[in-house]
Amino acid sequence: MSAPAFEFERVRKAYRFFALDDLSLRLEPGQIMGLVGPNGAGKTTLIRLLMGMVRQDAGTIRVLGHPIPEAQALAKRDIGFVSHDMNLFGSATLAWHMGFVQSIYPGWDREYATRLLKRFYLHPEQRIRALSTGERVKAMLLLVLARRPRLLVLDEPTAGLDPVARHEALAELMTVLADEERSILLSSNNTHDVEQISDQITFVDRGRLVESGDKETFLDRWRRVALDVEEGTEFYTPPGVTSVTRTGHTAVVVTNAYSPELETLYARSGATVREVQRLTLEEIFVATVLHNRKERGE
Amino acid sequence: MTRSVVGRLIAKDLYLYRWLIAGTILAGVTSIGVAARGGASGTIGGILLVTSVITLGVFLSIHALLSERQSKALLFVLSLPISPMQYAVAKIAASLLAFLIPWTALTGLIVGLELTYGSAGDLAFTGILMGFLLANFCILIAVGMVTGSEFWAVVGILVTNTSVPVFMSIALPALRRAGEGQGAAWSPAVAATLGAEAAVIALSLGIAFYVQARRHDHV
Numbered sequence: 182m183s184a185p186a187f188e189f190e191r192v193r194k195a196y197r198f199f200a201l202d203d204l205s206l207r208l209e210p211g212q213i214m215g216l217v218g219p220n221g222a223g224k225t226t227l228i229r230l231l232m233g234m235v236r237q238d239a240g241t242i243r244v245l246g247h248p249i250p251e252a253q254a255l256a257k258r259d260i261g262f263v264s265h266d267m268n269l270f271g272s273a274t275l276a277w278h279m280g281f282v283q284s285i286y287p288g289w290d291r292e293y294a295t296r297l298l299k300r301f302y303l304h305p306e307q308r309i310r311a312l313s314t315g316e317r318v319k320a321m322l323l324l325v326l327a328r329r330p331r332l333l334v335l336d337e338p339t340a341g342l343d344p345v346a347r348h349e350a351l352a353e354l355m356t357v358l359a360d361e362e363r364s365i366l367l368s369s370n371n372t373h374d375v376e377q378i379s380d381q382i383t384f385v386d387r388g389r390l391v392e393s394g395d396k397e398t399f400l401d402r403w404r405r406v407a408l409d410v411e412e413g414t415e416f417y418t419p420p421g422v423t424s425v426t427r428t429g430h431t432a433v434v435v436t437n438a439y440s441p442e443l444e445t446l447y448a449r450s451g452a453t454v455r456e457v458q459r460l461t462l463e464e465i466f467v468a469t470v471l472h473n474r475k476e477r478g479e
Numbered sequence: 480m481t482r483s484v485v486g487r488l489i490a491k492d493l494y495l496y497r498w499l500i501a502g503t504i505l506a507g508v509t510s511i512g513v514a515a516r517g518g519a520s521g522t523i524g525g526i527l528l529v530t531s532v533i534t535l536g537v538f539l540s541i542h543a544l545l546s547e548r549q550s551k552a553l554l555f556v557l558s559l560p561i562s563p564m565q566y567a568v569a570k571i572a573a574s575l576l577a578f579l580i581p582w583t584a585l586t587g588l589i590v591g592l593e594l595t596y597g598s599a600g601d602l603a604f605t606g607i608l609m610g611f612l613l614a615n616f617c618i619l620i621a622v623g624m625v626t627g628s629e630f631w632a633v634v635g636i637l638v639t640n641t642s643v644p645v646f647m648s649i650a651l652p653a654l655r656r657a658g659e660g661q662g663a664a665w666s667p668a669v670a671a672t673l674g675a676e677a678a679v680i681a682l683s684l685g686i687a688f689y690v691q692a693r694r695h696d697h698v
Contacts, residue, residue: 267555
């Protein structure tokens with residue numbers, strides 16, 4: 182059996198004004214994890230720990246079976262990393278970068294690289310400093326995808342891209358997903374991107390892991406339930422309700438533990454279920470983070 | 480594989496700074512040509528030569544050591560299959576090589592001319608001066624690697640650059656006089672100065688590696 186793509190166990194990393202605290206997280210081979218969190222939540226710190234660029238104060242990290250940061254050089258043979266705030270060498274051409282990466286990674290797929298050049302409409306002789314933001318991101322994706330790494334680590338790769346460039350980048354990632362042995366960690370503020378390609382969702386907020394699990398389960402158990410209720414009557418709030426908004430005879434309940442029995446329970450308590458809606462990942466994310474902060478008294 | 484990645488990174492820096500290296504050699508050779516005419520041209524040529532080597536050191540300390548961090552290309556490099564320590568080895572080796580290629584070429588040319596036309600005293604003088612410039616560059620490498628800060632790099636540049644005219648106008652003539660007094664170009668004072676320069680070089684590079692080895696966060 183293959184080792185997990187990565188595994189964090191009780192990891193802690195503290196800075197002066199921020200700490201990633203007691204983080205345990207695991208990604209199995211072939212899975213795609215969407216890492217979602219507000220700005221400053223700790224997504225980039227988590228990724229830099231995974232890449233061995235910063236060292237944890239406590240806890241253990243293993244990537245593709247290798248301890249990090251000790252064996253990062255071995256692990257990084259099979260990791261492709263693209264970050265929104267990463268850059269290539271401005272004075273060199275894309276062709277030079279392709280040659281450079283090819284000289285380091287024996288698994289470089291020349292034909293695939295040529296296909297990606299056409300697909301991304303990139304010109305190898307162009308200098309990196311002459312590329313637009315979208316072209317630069319596509320160039321970086323090309324450099325990692327043509328290596329065919331076992332683990333792709335993408336830190337907000339579509340940040341700052343126009344909708345067309347974002348669509349092209351995501352479409353290529355979707356193609357990569359056809360390989361069942363390849364794992365992806367995608368960090369993003371854009372829940373639409375994450376919802377589109379991930380099968381695992383992890384929410385982080387203020388340095389803590391808030392929730393992590395299967396995307397379908399996430400989407401299935403969250404519902405917004407609109408009820409008609411008698412004004413002024415006591416209102417039944419079963420476990421899992423994260424928020425209740427009442428206006429006159431109407432109550433809107435958001436729950437993370439939905440089941441069809443919930444509607445029966447409300448009917449028994451005298452309320453009339455008017456509408457049950459699924460939540461988007463963005464709505465789930467916002468509800469989860471706010472609920473978690475409230476529970477912690479923050 | 481990682482050893483070859485270190486080699487690739489060194490080759491990468493030499494490629495990126497190839498015009499700077501070539502330009503320094505060209506400027507240096509021209510300066511030596513001017514200096515060889517003697518008299519006032521000798522002084523001007525000498526100043527131009529020292530300026531060329533100092534300029535190379537300044538460019539390398541800012542661009543090779545720091546710009547990678549500021550332009551975020553460091554993230555790309557650190558995503559390659561190397562450890563941060565191997566990155567430091569590659570970076571320091573590449574910077575040193577980029578400096579040493581023109582430095583060696585120019586020193587070799589001067590020594591060749593002195594062996595043909597000059598005296599043993601000139602050789603000692605050249606050795607001490609070029610050693611001083613190399614030691615200054617190693618100090619800049621240490622400042623860049625330890626602080627990773629453009630501000631401290633500029634402070635380092637100011638201090639080392641200020642030391643050059645002081646060294647040339649006070650220390651070198653004194654060493655030459657001492658050598659003449661003892662009737663030998665390679666006097667104990669000259670040897671001690673060369674030893675001190677070697678110690679500064681070793682200490683600067685040692686500090687750069689030591690700090691890198693103890694560092695936990697590399698971006």
